[in-house]
Amino acid sequence: MRPLTEAETKTLFEKIAIYCGRGISHLITDANEGERHVFRVQKDRVYYMRESLANLATSVARDNLLSLGTCLGKFTKTGKFRLHITALPVIAPHARYKVWVKPNGEMPFLYGGNVLKAHVGRWSEDCPEHQGVIVLSMIDTPLGFGVSARSTADARRLDPTGIVTFRQADIGEYLREEDTLFTT
Amino acid sequence: MAPTKPTKASNKTRTKSKPGSNSKKPKPSSSAPTGISKRKQKSLSLAKPGGAQKTKSSLHNNPNKRKKRTYKESELDIPTLNSIIPAGIAKPKGEKKGKKFVDDVESMSAIMAMVNAEKEGHIEGKLVRARQLEEVREAKRREAEKREGERRDKFEGVKEGLRKKRGRKGKMVDGEVGKENDGGEKEKSGKKKERKRVSFG
Structure with a gap:
């Protein structure tokens, strides 16, 4: 487990900024909770955790450490960053653009469908x-x-069956991708 | 050591040593029974001040002893501006090797500001472009509406004209019929008139 390098930090922030905009500053400083939170890389996955927890983790060997804190996503082999559904609780409070879905549209979305105008x-x-x-x-x-x-x-101007939002991740993945979601 | 002829060596020593000096050191003579070995005698002779003797042959046999000195770049006193340092090789001294971690708030904030500025620019650009497209679309729509209105007016005008023309024609036809049939045919024509009115009503 190690801190992110400059290039990695930039890639991560670019991805989070798509959803949060200026809200990333809250992730770095996190003034409301008191304790500072940090980003750490373990193998290719990025975790977000309290600083005290990150310091405690130094006593565990890298090979023995599976995960810690909240997993935000992972770096691909080509150096891009892929956000996981586990990052939702971290980015949702600071989101810039939001879409509210009516109860009749919740299940279609949670089964992996896109959001329709209706x-x-x-x-x-x-x-x-x-x-x-x-x-x-x-x-x-x-x-x-x-x-x-x-x-x-x-x-x-779209008709009711038109797609408004393309799905990228939904909380239904916790069940659908149960086997692969937390494997490293 | 190279073998030296005793006679030559003695001659040389004689020439080198000052004639007037009365040195206390014993002269190397092979015949004198001093009890010192030949080798010792020779070393003693060499130890004399100013008496370093090197034959040509000895210099030739030991080429490794006198190596040509190679100078380092720093010793050559070259002006620094003239020395060539390739861009890829030059590395500042005392800098950390390997990955450069970012863990402090300041540097993270700096990166965040950079990323945000870039993203904001993108979003602003998108919004501006969308607004421009919207304006163009609105203008096109207004123009199409206007054209449609004009066309409808024209059509209405033509329709009105036709209606008027037909109305005039009908009247004329009625008049002719009235002239031709004065008596019992009037009822028929009245019926026809009514029918027309209904159809165009």
Whole structure:
């Protein structure tokens, strides 16, 4: 387990900034919780944890350490970063653009479907095309994240069966990908 | 050691040594029974001040002893501007080897600011482009509506014209019929008139 290098930090922030915008600053400083949180790499996965926990982890050998804190995602062999569904609780509170799904659209989304216009209850204004959005239920429970298929203005003209948000990850993966989600 | 002829060596020593000096050291003579071995005698003769004797043959036999000196770049006193340091090789001294970790808030904030500025630029660009496209679309729509209205007006005008023309024609036809059939045919024409009115009503 080690801190991130400059290049790795940049790649990670670029990915998180798609969903959070300026909200990343809250992840770094985290003034509301008091204790500082840090990013750590174990093998190719990035974890977000309290600094005290990261310091304790130094007493465990790298080979013996499986995971620690909240897994945000992993670095691919080509150096890109892939965000996992486990990062949702970390990024959702700081999200910039959001889509609220009506109860009739929750299950189709949790089974891996895209968000249709007919299922949308509300959406953030001024959202451009192909921008990262967080999908929430009408009672503000984060369900997953995706990418906007149309800008808000375009989506208004769309027919009810048109896709508004392309799914990237949803909390249904905890069941669907149970076998592979936490394997390293 | 190379073998030396005793006679030559003695001659040389004689030439080298000052004639007036009365040195206390015994002269090397092979005949004198001093009890010192030949080798010792020779070393003693060499130890004399100013009496370093090296024959040509001895110099030739030991080439390794006098190596040509190789100078380092620093010893040559070359001006620093003239020395060539390839860009890829030059490394600042005292710098950390390997990965450079980022763990402090300041450097992370700096990276975040850089990334955010880039992303904001992208988003702004997207929004501006979307707004421009929206304006163009709106203008096109307005123009199409206008054209449609014009076309409809024209069509209405033509329709109105036709209606008027037909109305005039109908009247004319009625008048002619009235002239031709004055008596019992009037009822028929009245029925026809009614039918027309219904159809165009």
